[in-house]
Amino acid sequence: MRNIGLILALVAFAFPDVLFAQTDRQPGAVKIIPNLSGTWNRDPGRTAAGIPFLGFTKQEPPLQPSALGIYKANRKGITDPRLEGRDDSDPSNSCFPPGPTRIFTAPRPFEIRQTAQVVYILSETDHWVRRIYMDGRGHPDGYPSTWMGHSIGSYDGNTLVIDTVGINDNTWIDDLGHPHSDALHLSERFRRMDHDTLEIEVTFDDPKTYTRPWTGKKVYRLQPPGYEIKEDMICEQYRKPGLRSDGFEFIKP
Numbered sequence: 001m002r003n004i005g006l007i008l009a010l011v012a013f014a015f016p017d018v019l020f021a022q023t024d025r026q027p028g029a030v031k032i033i034p035n036l037s038g039t040w041n042r043d044p045g046r047t048a049a050g051i052p053f054l055g056f057t058k059q060e061p062p063l064q065p066s067a068l069g070i071y072k073a074n075r076k077g078i079t080d081p082r083l084e085g086r087d088d089s090d091p092s093n094s095c096f097p098p099g100p101t102r103i104f105t106a107p108r109p110f111e112i113r114q115t116a117q118v119v120y121i122l123s124e125t126d127h128w129v130r131r132i133y134m135d136g137r138g139h140p141d142g143y144p145s146t147w148m149g150h151s152i153g154s155y156d157g158n159t160l161v162i163d164t165v166g167i168n169d170n171t172w173i174d175d176l177g178h179p180h181s182d183a184l185h186l187s188e189r190f191r192r193m194d195h196d197t198l199e200i201e202v203t204f205d206d207p208k209t210y211t212r213p214w215t216g217k218k219v220y221r222l223q224p225p226g227y228e229i230k231e232d233m234i235c236e237q238y239r240k241p242g243l244r245s246d247g248f249e250f251i252k253p
Contacts, residue, residue, distance in 0.1 A: 017158075017192055019114065033114075034158045036190055039227050040198050040220035041109040054084060054105050054175035056202055056216025067179055067209040074177030085177025091170055095235040097147040098125060099171030100164055100186065101202055104218050106175065109229050112190075119153055119160065126234035132162050139165050145182055147171065160190040173204065181208035196222040 019035045063071055074085040087093050098106065108124040121130040132153040143150045149167035153160055164186040173180050187203040198220045205213040 017195055033155050034160065034192060035114070036112050036119075036160055036192055036198065037114050039109050039111045039223040039229060041223055042107060042218070042220055053082065055178070056101070056105070056174060056204075056218060057214070061178060061204070061214050061216075062211040063178075064209055064211055070179045071177055074172070074179070081176075084175045085172065089177065091172060092234060096170055097128060097168075097234070099167060099173065100130060100148045100151070101173045101204075102171060102175060103128060104200060104202075108232065109223060109227075111229055122229065124229040124232050126232055132160075139163075145169070149184075149186070156189075158191060160188075162186070162188040162190070164188070179209060180204070180206050183208045193219075198222070 017035050019033045019037075074089040076086060078084075078086065084090070092098060103110070103123050103125050106125050110124065111120075111122040113120040113122065115134075117133070117135050119132040119134055121132070122128075123130070128148065130148050130151065132151040134153050137152060139150050139152065143166045145166055145168045147168050149164040151162050151164040153162045155161070165184075167180070167182070167184050167186070169180060169182045169184070171180070172178060173184075184204065184206040187205070189199075189201040191199050191201070193199050199217060200220070201215060201217045203213055203215045204210065
């Protein structure tokens with residue numbers, strides 16, 4: 001047993017991009033899982049004219065006619081495809097949370113922490129925490145619609161696979177203003193392309209909004225050791241004197 005521990009330690013030292021976890025079926029047995037932990041930010045090399053691309057694919061997603069009208073309204077008067085949607089249409093400007101995918105198109109870092117039961121995605125944007133349950137559970141019946149939805153995950157070789165449903169439809173899927181419905185089903189694949197590069201591939205399946213499922217990718221760079229995500233409050237710039245952080249007015253006794 002002591003030799004096995006030494007071997008695992010040597011392997012972990014030689015291959016820092018893998019982790020070891022105990023299996024539930026055989027006491028003492030271990031399985032190798034990909035190490036995706038760390039703080040990540042958008043790859044600065046994947047921009048156009050210094051402006052990061054704010055969507056998941058440079059090809060226009062296959063919108064249903066009704067959803068296309070919503071998207072055009074969200075971008076009315078905006079001709080540069082690199083710019084965000086209209087401020088007066090943007091749910092975030094009404095202090096709504098960004099949702100599970102738009103948060104990856106914002107110019108803010110996020111941290112991944114892996115445990116045996118849950119993978120946590122900690123975003124600098126508004127301190128949002130996303131939980132991906134890794135204990136083999138399914139999506140519960142009657143799960144309410146929430147801002148981040150309900151996420152379950154598993155490992156497929158060197159890839160973390162995430163399945164998410166139950167997402168509130170008051171969000172955009174990206175900064176460009178693409179809408180979605182309450183039928184949105186996300187399939188995400190997190191893969192470390194090399195030690196410093198993380199690729200997130202997302203498949204959007206939403207028959208109410210898109211004519212077919214479609215897939216996009218984003219690439220992120222590992223931040224240097226000691227880098228920490230900072231405090232952020234999504235509506236701090238809109239606060240007025242005498243308002244609480246949730247937007248309600250203080251009442252004097």
